[in-house]
Amino acid sequence: MPDPPAALFVHRRKIIWADSDPARIAYTGRFPNFALEAIEAWCADRLGLDWFRMHQTLGGGTPFVHMSMDFRASLRPGDELLTSVALRRAGRSSLEFSVIGRLADGTLSFEGKFVCAFVDDATHRSAPIPEQFRAAVMHELALAKEKEGWGSAPNPAGASGPGPP
Amino acid sequence: MPDPPAALFVHRRKIIWADSDPARIAYTGRFPNFALEAIEAWCADRLGLDWFRMHQTLGGGTPFVHMSMDFRASLRPGDELLTSVALRRAGRSSLEFSVIGRLADGTLSFEGKFVCAFVDDATHRSAPIPEQFRAAVMHELALAKEKEGWGSAPNPAGASGPGPP
Amino acid sequence: MPDPPAALFVHRRKIIWADSDPARIAYTGRFPNFALEAIEAWCADRLGLDWFRMHQTLGGGTPFVHMSMDFRASLRPGDELLTSVALRRAGRSSLEFSVIGRLADGTLSFEGKFVCAFVDDATHRSAPIPEQFRAAVMHELALAKEKEGWGSAPNPAGASGPGPP
Amino acid sequence: MPDPPAALFVHRRKIIWADSDPARIAYTGRFPNFALEAIEAWCADRLGLDWFRMHQTLGGGTPFVHMSMDFRASLRPGDELLTSVALRRAGRSSLEFSVIGRLADGTLSFEGKFVCAFVDDATHRSAPIPEQFRAAVMHELALAKEKEGWGSAPNPAGASGPGPP
Numbered sequence: 001m002p003d004p005p006a007a008l009f010v011h012r013r014k015i016i017w018a019d020s021d022p023a024r025i026a027y028t029g030r031f032p033n034f035a036l037e038a039i040e041a042w043c044a045d046r047l048g049l050d051w052f053r054m055h056q057t058l059g060g061g062t063p064f065v066h067m068s069m070d071f072r073a074s075l076r077p078g079d080e081l082l083t084s085v086a087l088r089r090a091g092r093s094s095l096e097f098s099v100i101g102r103l104a105d106g107t108l109s110f111e112g113k114f115v116c117a118f119v120d121d122a123t124h125r126s127a128p129i130p131e132q133f134r135a136a137v138m139h140e141l142a143l144a145k146e147k148e149g150w151g152s153a154p155n156p157a158g159a160s161g162p163g164p165p
Numbered sequence: 166m167p168d169p170p171a172a173l174f175v176h177r178r179k180i181i182w183a184d185s186d187p188a189r190i191a192y193t194g195r196f197p198n199f200a201l202e203a204i205e206a207w208c209a210d211r212l213g214l215d216w217f218r219m220h221q222t223l224g225g226g227t228p229f230v231h232m233s234m235d236f237r238a239s240l241r242p243g244d245e246l247l248t249s250v251a252l253r254r255a256g257r258s259s260l261e262f263s264v265i266g267r268l269a270d271g272t273l274s275f276e277g278k279f280v281c282a283f284v285d286d287a288t289h290r291s292a293p294i295p296e297q298f299r300a301a302v303m304h305e306l307a308l309a310k311e312k313e314g315w316g317s318a319p320n321p322a323g324a325s326g327p328g329p330p
Numbered sequence: 331m332p333d334p335p336a337a338l339f340v341h342r343r344k345i346i347w348a349d350s351d352p353a354r355i356a357y358t359g360r361f362p363n364f365a366l367e368a369i370e371a372w373c374a375d376r377l378g379l380d381w382f383r384m385h386q387t388l389g390g391g392t393p394f395v396h397m398s399m400d401f402r403a404s405l406r407p408g409d410e411l412l413t414s415v416a417l418r419r420a421g422r423s424s425l426e427f428s429v430i431g432r433l434a435d436g437t438l439s440f441e442g443k444f445v446c447a448f449v450d451d452a453t454h455r456s457a458p459i460p461e462q463f464r465a466a467v468m469h470e471l472a473l474a475k476e477k478e479g480w481g482s483a484p485n486p487a488g489a490s491g492p493g494p495p
Numbered sequence: 496m497p498d499p500p501a502a503l504f505v506h507r508r509k510i511i512w513a514d515s516d517p518a519r520i521a522y523t524g525r526f527p528n529f530a531l532e533a534i535e536a537w538c539a540d541r542l543g544l545d546w547f548r549m550h551q552t553l554g555g556g557t558p559f560v561h562m563s564m565d566f567r568a569s570l571r572p573g574d575e576l577l578t579s580v581a582l583r584r585a586g587r588s589s590l591e592f593s594v595i596g597r598l599a600d601g602t603l604s605f606e607g608k609f610v611c612a613f614v615d616d617a618t619h620r621s622a623p624i625p626e627q628f629r630a631a632v633m634h635e636l637a638l639a640k641e642k643e644g645w646g647s648a649p650n651p652a653g654a655s656g657p658g659p660p
Contacts, residue, residue: 017535017546018528021347022217022354022407023286024547028229029201029348033194033513040512044573051512052187052519052572064193068233077352077547078539121188182370182381183363186512187519187572189382194513198348205347209408216347217354217407242382242517243374352547353616358559359531363524382517394523398563451518 004139008084008147009045011038015079025074032067035099035112038083042097046140047133055121058130062095062116069112073103080104086144090137093118093126098144169304173249173312174210176203180244190239197232200264200277203248207262211252211305212298220286223295227260227281234277238268245269251309255302258283258291263309334469338414338477339375341368345409355404362397365429365442368413372427376470377463385451388460392425392446399442403433410434416474420467423448423456428474499634503579503642504540506533510574520569527562530594530607533578537592541635542628550616553625557590557611564607568598575599581639585632588613588621593639 013034021027043062044050055061075081082102089096094117101109120127129137178199186192208227209215220226240246247267254261259282266274285292294302343364351357373392374380385391405411412432419426424447431439450457459467508529516522521529538557539545550556570576577597584591589612596604615622624632 020352022350024352029198032197036194066235070231185517187515189517359528362527366524396565400561
């Protein structure tokens with residue numbers, strides 16, 4: 001079994017022409033998608049199942065019940081966006097994520113909070129967080145706490161570095 | 166000059182296959198787009214200029230600085246979505262909207278808050294709300310106040326009806 | 331039972347900010363979506379089932395095997411796009427559509443050919459066109475033949491008018 | 496100056512939840528976007544300027560005049576898509592691309608032809624291929640010719656290998 005990750009998950013994507021609008025910046029409506037992509041990739045990396053495989057394997061998914069975003073700096077085609085995902089809270093069935101998007105030079109582009117809840121496909125009712133995710137969830141909560149304040153740090157390089165001693 | 170509108174603006178759109186995901190409901194990342202479409206249509210209808218014409222005519226736009234959404238009920242292909250747009254606050258350069266999405270039968274699908282700010286294209290700095298929008302902005306603020314609580318009313322029909330006596 | 335339609339199906343949609351790119355025109359990648367939306371609406375209107383209901387009711391769908399498009403004039407936010415859908419050919423399991431997009435003033439924006447085939451959800455194999463669609467398919471083929479050349483006519487108004495004597 | 500590339504350009508992307516529809520496969524309307532993304536990345540890699548920088552630097556762009564696609568195998572969330580881009584023809588102002596999408600195991604997903612033309616932003620008229628792209632265009636045409644038939648080869652690994660002796 002591999003060691004649990006020592007750094008927050010960071011998702012990379014390039015901003016492209018198709019993301020951008022006539023004001024020559026990434027369209028507002030694309031930003032929630034950037035954040036959701038990062039959270040989906042977090043699920044694959046940290047829980048071991050992407051959303052598609054969760055439905056196939058566990059017969060359930062994680063619909064979102066809340067999102068909020070603050071936009072700090074616009075993005076342009078060609079920009080490399082790094083989105084960090086930190087698991088802030090876990091309830092009986094819910095997960096609350098903090099997502100922070102930055103340019104490669106550390107410029108803050110957006111901060112967001114996203115909350116989802118496990119739901120059973122058959123009953124359409126909320127379900128407890130699957131047992132197989134429990135250890136990873138506890139680890140990610142601890143990691144997010146340890147890295148707290150990362151969001152306001154000037155340099156995303158810190159996201160991949162070891163925690164404080 | 167036409168009478169100012171007596172009801173909140175309501176934007177209609179059909180949920181289609183392309184909006185929907187493997188869980189057979191509209192994808193979370195589409196909802197902010199539904200809200201933004203409704204706000205853009207509000208601008209065209211209530212301010213007289215859509216975002217494209219604002220840039221062409223006024224040399225500026227209204228980038229968003231904040232969005233938040235709570236998801237109450239999922240949407241499926243074929244659903245008719247009615248999104249009401251209420252102008253809750255206006256600052257020197259900012260507008261705060263309350264958007265509420267409902268099915269034709271009144272079922273609440275989502276509630277959101279979106280905040281944008283007028284920005285000059287040349288200077289990239291915030292600019293006061295254009296003078297030509299002032300009367301409409303005051304009217305819409307009054308209308309939103311009068312209709313307050315509409316969001317929690319069981320029937321969207323009220324959105325187009327007259328205000329309380 | 332209502333009379334069968336006397337005119338080709340025409341789908342309307344407004345081009346919005348979100349459809350548009352930094353060249354200030356609708357993005358190329360949006361055009362196939364405009365055509366597909368029109369074909370999905372054709373299915374709902376002319377066959378009586380949209381794609382979602384086809385899967386639910388018939389246990390199958392109509393994946394596309396081919397698309398081709400020629401782009402004649404760009405589209406801008408605020409443009410009203412009218413897309414006509416003509417059923418050109420029907421095989422054992424396939425349907426070939428001609429789609430033509432025009433502005434309200436008749437300007438040709440795009441012409442396309444789209445081919446889909448009925449596929450059974452359980453077996454993932456092609457299936458004959460469902461019996462319940464046969465009469466409508468025959469009618470639409472005849473209508474498309476009768477209206478042939480409409481694509482090159484200067485005015486989309488003809489799309490809704492009666493056929494030639 | 497670096498050596499010119501010895502292999503066709505291949506663009507990689509992961510198919511995600513947001514690309515996928517209620518039939519649990521990537522939505523037809525996403526495929527042209529996969530191809531366009533690959534062509535945009537080709538421009539950045541092989542011509543040295545992405546579409547955004549072309550407009551900024553050269554005052555022009557490359558709107559598309561034609562696209563056609565044949566769909567061979569569906570894609571699912573989690574699939575790794577490799578799209579090769581070959582420049583088949585160059586006219587005075589036009590470029591014709593052959594794009595081929597494959598899974599990592601070599602399975603053919605789609606084949607397409609995309610044609611664009613250089614257009615001057617100021618005059619909205621077609622313009623000759625910029626002089627600075629000429630050498631790269633000639634090289635890519637030769638590379639595409641040399642690799643002809645790659646599209647039907649069983650293994651995409653060949654895309655990055657050296658040409659035949």
